[in-house]
Amino acid sequence: MSDLRNVSSNPHIRSKMTTSNIMLLVVIALLPATCFGIYNFGIDALILVLVTVASTVLTEYLYEKLMHKKITVGDFSAVVTGLLLALNLPSSAPWWIGVVGGVFAILVVKMLFGGLGQNFMNPALGARCFLLISFTSIMTNFDCDTYSGATPLAALKSGESVNVMDMIIGRTAGTIGETSMIAIVTGACILILTGVIDLKIPGAYIVSFVIFIVLFGGRGFDSAYISAQLAGGGLMLGAFFMATDYVTRPITKNGQYLFGIFLGIMTGIFRLFGPSAEGVSYAIILGNLLVPLIEKITLPKAFGKGGERA
Amino acid sequence: MNKAAERLYNGIIKENPTFVLMLGMCPTLAVTTSAINGLGMGLTTAVVLTLSNMIISLLRNVIPDKVRIPAFIVIIASFVTMMQMLLQAYLPFLYDALGIYIPLIVVNCIILGRAESYASKNPVIPSMFDGIGMGLGFSLALTCIGAVRELLGAGDLFGFHVLPTADHPWMIGGSSISFYTPASIFVLAPGAFFVLAFLTALQNRVKRNGEKKGRDMSKIQSGCSHDCLSCGETGCEHRFYDTQGADAPVGKVPAKEQKAAEKNAEAKEKEEQ
Numbered sequence: 001m002s003d004l005r006n007v008s009s010n011p012h013i014r015s016k017m018t019t020s021n022i023m024l025l026v027v028i029a030l031l032p033a034t035c036f037g038i039y040n041f042g043i044d045a046l047i048l049v050l051v052t053v054a055s056t057v058l059t060e061y062l063y064e065k066l067m068h069k070k071i072t073v074g075d076f077s078a079v080v081t082g083l084l085l086a087l088n089l090p091s092s093a094p095w096w097i098g099v100v101g102g103v104f105a106i107l108v109v110k111m112l113f114g115g116l117g118q119n120f121m122n123p124a125l126g127a128r129c130f131l132l133i134s135f136t137s138i139m140t141n142f143d144c145d146t147y148s149g150a151t152p153l154a155a156l157k158s159g160e161s162v163n164v165m166d167m168i169i170g171r172t173a174g175t176i177g178e179t180s181m182i183a184i185v186t187g188a189c190i191l192i193l194t195g196v197i198d199l200k201i202p203g204a205y206i207v208s209f210v211i212f213i214v215l216f217g218g219r220g221f222d223s224a225y226i227s228a229q230l231a232g233g234g235l236m237l238g239a240f241f242m243a244t245d246y247v248t249r250p251i252t253k254n255g256q257y258l259f260g261i262f263l264g265i266m267t268g269i270f271r272l273f274g275p276s277a278e279g280v281s282y283a284i285i286l287g288n289l290l291v292p293l294i295e296k297i298t299l300p301k302a303f304g305k306g307g308e309r310a
Numbered sequence: 311m312n313k314a315a316e317r318l319y320n321g322i323i324k325e326n327p328t329f330v331l332m333l334g335m336c337p338t339l340a341v342t343t344s345a346i347n348g349l350g351m352g353l354t355t356a357v358v359l360t361l362s363n364m365i366i367s368l369l370r371n372v373i374p375d376k377v378r379i380p381a382f383i384v385i386i387a388s389f390v391t392m393m394q395m396l397l398q399a400y401l402p403f404l405y406d407a408l409g410i411y412i413p414l415i416v417v418n419c420i421i422l423g424r425a426e427s428y429a430s431k432n433p434v435i436p437s438m439f440d441g442i443g444m445g446l447g448f449s450l451a452l453t454c455i456g457a458v459r460e461l462l463g464a465g466d467l468f469g470f471h472v473l474p475t476a477d478h479p480w481m482i483g484g485s486s487i488s489f490y491t492p493a494s495i496f497v498l499a500p501g502a503f504f505v506l507a508f509l510t511a512l513q514n515r516v517k518r519n520g521e522k523k524g525r526d527m528s529k530i531q532s533g534c535s536h537d538c539l540s541c542g543e544t545g546c547e548h549r550f551y552d553t554q555g556a557d558a559p560v561g562k563v564p565a566k567e568q569k570a571a572e573k574n575a576e577a578k579e580k581e582e583q
Contacts, residue, residue, distance in 0.1 A: 100493075108504070133500070134493035 017195075019116070022246075023076035025196050029187035030083050030241065036183040037176035041091035041144055045176045049086040051095045055102030056082035063111045077116045081105050084124035084241060087177025088234065088281070089131075090142050097138060101127040121288045122248050125281050132281070140276075147173035153232040153277040156225075164224055167231040174233070181231040188240035201249060202239040204260025205267075206230065212268030235267065238280040248288040255291075255298035262294075263287045314439040321443020327420045328451035328506075329513045334420040337411050338452060339502040345468045348456025349449060350404040351411065354397065356445020358389045359421050363429040363441035370430045382425045387416045420448060451509075458505045463496030 038046045060078040064071050085101050105127035110119045132139045142151055151173050152162045166172055170180025177184075191197045210226055219225045230236070243249065243263055250259050263283050270279020327333045337355070342348040365385050366373075373381045394412045397405040405412065415421065424444055429437040460466050465473035474480040479488035495501050 130495060133498065134495040135491060136494070138491070 019075045019077070022196055023080050025191065025194055026080050026241070027076060027083060029190040029196075030080070030087065030177070032183040032186045033087060033177040033180060033237065034083065036170055036180040037087065037091070040170060040179060041176055044144065045091040047095060048089055048091060048093060048098050048176065049083065052086035052089070052098035052102050053079055053082035055099045056085070056106050059103050059106040060111065063107060069115075072116060075116065078106060081110070081123045084122075084177075084237075085127050087237060088124065088128045088175050090139065090144075090174075091176050092141050092144050093138055097131060097135065100134075101131050104130050117247055119247055120291075121285055122242050122245050125242055125285050125288075128281050129285055142173040142175075144173070151232070151277065152228065153271070156228055156232065157271075157277045162228050162232070164228050164231065167228060172232075178234040178237050181236050184236040184240060188236075191240070191244075197240065197244040200253065200256040201243050201260040201263075204257045205239045205243055205263045206235075208261040208264030209235065209267055210264075212265055213272070216268065216272055229271070233271075233278045234280040238267075238284055239263075242284050243287070248291060250291050250294045250298065252295055252298040252300060254300075255294045258294050258298060259287055259291065262290065313436045317436055317439035318443040318446070321440060321445070322447040322450060325444075326447040326451055326513070327423075327444055328448060328455075329510050331420075331423070332510075333423055334418050334448065336414065337418065338455065338506065339499070341408055341411050342452055342456040342459055342502060342505075343463075343497050344460040344466070345453055345457040347404075347407050348452035348454075350401070351408055352445070352449025352452040354393050354408070354412065355415055355418060355420065355448055356442065358386065358393055358415055359424060359445045359448075360438055360441035361389045362386045362421055363424055363437040364434055366425045366429040367432060367434045367437035373430075378426075378430065379422075382422060382430075383416065386421050386425070390415045420444060454509060455502070455505050458509070459496045459501050462493055462505075463498075463501060465490050465492050 034049060038049070056078045057073055061071060061073045063069075064073075082102055082105075085105055086098060089097060089101070105123035108130075109121055109123040109126035110116065113119045150158070150160075152167050155162050162172075167179075168181045170183060172179050188197075188202070192199065210230070213226055213229050214221050217225065217229070243260065250256050266283035266286055267279050270282055271277065321327070325331055328335075328338050334355070337351050341351045362382075362385050366382055369381075369385075390413060393415070394405075397408075397412060424440060428440045432440070457467060460468075461472065465471065465475040465478070471478035473490040473492075474486075474488045475490050475492055476488045479486035481487075493501075496505065
């Protein structure tokens, strides 16, 4: 009988992956992009990253302390949010942008809806869009010591030519974490190899985006143009790190494909036909809002329901 | 507490149309980009509400039940037209700022709601005070929302430059200070939702604290029309009393009103026969 000591109600299959482990892996996977951003943009970027992460963690701690809730800072989700938000800020932004964004992400987007697992929108992206609408001139000012002038996507939009190799390595203007495709893909490989994310959403996202660009970009199958569109802006960061957020992605398999395709098409529409050069954040936020509907129409049939009668 | 003061207190605090009843959201969200606009919209609505409540209360025994909504709308629309012309003549800056939202006061659900749930079943004087109370409550709420949005979104308050922005820095001893960067999202549509939600939460918090201290925070009844199906008083203690049979707390219904209800029922039965 002693063997039955541990029998309890389901779930019976358990994984050693806890929330903190997963979040820690995401932080590790984001480190290449962060380090490259700091190397690329200098000490300003480091300060901004530290301030943003500190403000998200502190906001979560203070809110839970004041509301007499369980302190969940130890699950590293606030660190991930802070890091993602910081990677989405231009390095020239003043320090208080990080604080305002961090407080908004945690307080309004995450905690007021019930904390981790309850938020309907990616907190980092919600805060980025809040900042982008509120402080447009600060958030779109990519001038810094190393680079000046337009981001590659803006240059591409106005018909100028860009150096694709520089974009893949990351030696271009942009937000702290989005410039280097190599660093982001390295991080994404860590996540895929450890099983934290799979390729369903990023794959569907990138493939549908490429198809959209080929069809409507006006340049046909121009490989330089396509790779510039892929390497430029926040597409890689968004596809691998934000669209795959456990809380705000669909849980059904077909739903994830549908979600990825929706994001690809929306990003294409925003980039090609919208007034600004970039549209990844708005696309993912719109996708987040549609997740309940996507899950509803892709709900798998329960065993024994439906099908032909024998 | 006498009836007039009770109606004012009810409209401004207990049943504040914006923060408690959540009525009239369209002008609340659309015109509160500044405190002045909010105040102007609120006061315009208050005037229309007071006058329409008085007229509807005067005509409450004349208007047939079946066409009451069109009748209310005609009365309200007349007053709105008057207000629109007055604003256009004497306050053109406000008229331009509020734009389409002045004619839309006709379909403001606060006005129709008060006509339906209060003015059509109460005498003139309380109806008038109900209109004033609700109108002031609406003005107060809109001014608060407008003030917060204007302050955060532009650094101004009632058109005065309050916070030191880059365009209007503080000059102290010859040096200019400008530490505030306006967050323009607050003068755009999303800001209206943020501010409304936060102010409503704040108001609920204050109310809950009041309840903890033992103050009575329940709504004040606004009279009985004996038609529970179309009645909005969810907190009414004799709601659906006629469907509860013998257990109904009939004794709590005022004797006069109950008699009237019984008479109505008898008349209906006779008609059916």
